Amino acid sequence: MTAAILTAFAPVFAMIVAGYLVRVSGWLPAPVWSGVNALNYRLLLPCFLFAALAQADFGGEGLISLALASGAASLVMAVLALALARALRLNGGATAPLLAVAGLWNLVMFMALSARLLGPDVYAASAAILGPGTVVGAAIAVAAFAVFRTGSNGIGLKRLALDPLVVGALAGLGFNLTGLTAIPLVTETIALMGAGATAAILISMGAGLEFDALKGRAAPLSLAALLRAVAAPAVFLTIGLALGLPAEHVVLLTLAGGAPGAAITYAIATELDGERPLTAGMLTASVLVSALALPVFTALALALTGLSV
Numbered sequence: 001m002t003a004a005i006l007t008a009f010a011p012v013f014a015m016i017v018a019g020y021l022v023r024v025s026g027w028l029p030a031p032v033w034s035g036v037n038a039l040n041y042r043l044l045l046p047c048f049l050f051a052a053l054a055q056a057d058f059g060g061e062g063l064i065s066l067a068l069a070s071g072a073a074s075l076v077m078a079v080l081a082l083a084l085a086r087a088l089r090l091n092g093g094a095t096a097p098l099l100a101v102a103g104l105w106n107l108v109m110f111m112a113l114s115a116r117l118l119g120p121d122v123y124a125a126s127a128a129i130l131g132p133g134t135v136v137g138a139a140i141a142v143a144a145f146a147v148f149r150t151g152s153n154g155i156g157l158k159r160l161a162l163d164p165l166v167v168g169a170l171a172g173l174g175f176n177l178t179g180l181t182a183i184p185l186v187t188e189t190i191a192l193m194g195a196g197a198t199a200a201i202l203i204s205m206g207a208g209l210e211f212d213a214l215k216g217r218a219a220p221l222s223l224a225a226l227l228r229a230v231a232a233p234a235v236f237l238t239i240g241l242a243l244g245l246p247a248e249h250v251v252l253l254t255l256a257g258g259a260p261g262a263a264i265t266y267a268i269a270t271e272l273d274g275e276r277p278l279t280a281g282m283l284t285a286s287v288l289v290s291a292l293a294l295p296v297f298t299a300l301a302l303a304l305t306g307l308s309v
Contacts, residue, residue, distance in 0.1 A: 022207060097274060102231075
């Protein structure tokens, strides 16, 4: 089991390391990365979400319960993050990225890990987790920065309605439910664009690691990393077990919960005037802790469910 987990995870994290090495080497000029991140956020990731949700077969047993569990677990993480932020008396500048990192996990990394660990047969189940995770997570992130940084609910609602992730996810679900996937010129074109998202986003994720941002403000940085990489997989795993979900579904939920913070959180912080250095530090810390914690929680989920890989 340990060998299977390491075999599945190692190439994914190696791509993240490669992205970091490319950036610090200066092989690509620094201004290039802002353009790459914009391309990921505004085109590749929405296309990836659209393709995943438009092509999935949601007729399988238990997928509705799985989708509800995914959305509920993200909401629990947001509530927990807010409660801890209040208890520690964090200001709005620290609370906003904390909520965003706790509520929105790395969607592409989750899909890559789930396919490598459990194979292509879990595609529909992974997509059932992905849909609610995207919409609820994006709502949490946008609302957090809008309310705690701009003080405006109206800005948050407008920003959420236009968010590329939400648009991509809802459009994919809409095409799936209405049968519009039979229009290949649309679906196949978008799927081709989304196919490049996995490599681009994982490499950009590594390029976005900012170790200098880990200096100072230890409390919010540590809290964000522990919430995202330790508390979240525990919450997702517990909810899956409590609902009596099938073993594969429980393991998939654990993978989603244990994925590090989504790199696009930084883009949301930038657009809504959030504290970018602190956001970058929280994302970096979540990646580092997740690299150690996620294999452990995955092994625990496999052991508790009796699923073999």
